[in-house]
Amino acid sequence: MTSRSGKTVSNAQRALHELRAMIFSGELAAGSDHLESELAARLEMSRTPVREAVLTLEGQGLLELRQRKGVRISPVSPDDMREIYDVLTELESLAAEHAAEASYDDGDLAQLTAAIDDMDAAIDAEDREAWAAADDRFHAELVRLGGNQRVASIVGMMQDQVRRARAITLFMRPMPVQSNEDHRLVCQSIRNGNADVARATHRAHRQQSKEMLVGLLERHRLRSL
The missing domain is CATH 1.10.10.10 (Winged helix-like DNA-binding domain superfamily/Winged helix DNA-binding domain)
Known part of the structure; x- marks a missing residue:
């Protein structure tokens, strides 16, 4: 092959x-x-x-x-996802803060912006799978821009479990319009060099995502019993 x-x-x-x-x-x-x-x-x-x-x-x-x-x-455990999201929330929020401190220009942020544009296009087309792929790119690029290889390594270890949980719940959730708005605010904060806002905005986004995903997994598990 x-x-x-x-x-x-x-x-x-x-x-x-x-x-x-x-x-x-x-x-x-x-x-x-x-x-x-x-x-x-x-x-x-x-x-x-x-x-x-x-x-x-x-x-x-x-x-x-x-x-x-x-x-x-392996099953996708709601308790496991709570723990994974707690770690991801801290590490990705730290990456957002460091990215905002790095004085990136529009060229440096081109891939982050392109991922957001692709998420918007996917929402318009009601293509959830395309949205999920663009969302993966956004988070991977955010971590890369944070510039900490150990953060990138730890986040990478957890991504498969996150993708599995999202694959189960992708068609149960509302269209992720708010998620796109959150990403846009994080990107703008990085562009403006506002580290505190970038970190706080991304933290709130990940916390909301955790609550929604864990809730959907719990309901899915009950229906599957």
Whole structure:
């Protein structure tokens, strides 16, 4: 298999990519159990690359490898998401503060602005999946602009769980118009060099997002019982 860049993709990399996609889409549902041989058959490859992919996904918290029992897809826990959002709120708010202190010009903020524009276009088109992709870009760029590699590393470790929770709740929530307004205010505060406002605005945004997402996950779990 060859990627768009022309580089050869190993079977282990392909297994990792496809299993992640199956988990995020719900094809491998949260809480479901699977044998490695079953997963290998689905992917039409041997068990060795599947085992490598499974070990990576276990390290990312997306599944649990149980001895002699196969693989269990990890559920998305409301309590876990509370803890994850608490950490993300602090780290991303710190990134917003540092970005505002960095005296960035419009060119430096072009990717952040483009993500907001794409979120607006997605709202107009009522395309929630496109909005989610642009939202991911906004948060990743915000962390990059914060300039702290350790913050970026810790945030990156948590993003898969956040994306899974959002994939479950994306079509349950109202259209995220307010989220776009929050992002625009954060960007403007960074452009103006107003660190206190950038941090406070992003903190409030993440806290509201946490309350909404956790509430939706709790209702989803009750309906699934």
